[in-house]
Amino acid sequence: MLQARSLLRLNEVLLKLDRYRVIVIDDLGYVKRDNAETGVLFELIAHRYERGSLIITSNHPFSTWGSIFVDETMAVAAADRLIHHGYIFEVTGESYRKKTSKAVTQQSVKK
Incomplete structure (x- = not known):
């Protein structure tokens, strides 16, 4: 998506993603991203809004999304x-x- 954005073809890629019912x-x-990457992520979220489903997993509550996105305003807009x-x-x-790892470790100790 970053490459598409640099080639001014991001909208074309986003429209292709509309073929998928869920992303x-x-x-x-989990991994810190730069401003360009989080900007493209926001564009994906904004594009999918009322068009298709997104499933997002995160260990971060919405209140900390300001550290994920470029700024607090973009984080609030994405969450909204x-x-x-x-x-x-x-x-x-x-x-x-973690639970699975504990079970494997316990089995190894029993042997």
Whole structure:
């Protein structure tokens, strides 16, 4: 998407993505992105708003999205578009990966 943006073809790529009923963005905020990358991410969110579904997973609550996006205003605008027609599922408890890792470690110790 960054390359498409630099070639002034981002809208064309976004329109191609409209063929997909759902787009999944996993672990938003896990890796720090630069301003250009988060700008393109915002454009994807804005484009998908009222056009198609997005599933986004993140360990960051909306209140910290200002550190993910270019600025607080963009973070609020992204969250607003997602929340307007969205569903928020908050998962609590131990992570699946951590739980599985513990089980494997315990089995290794028993041997």
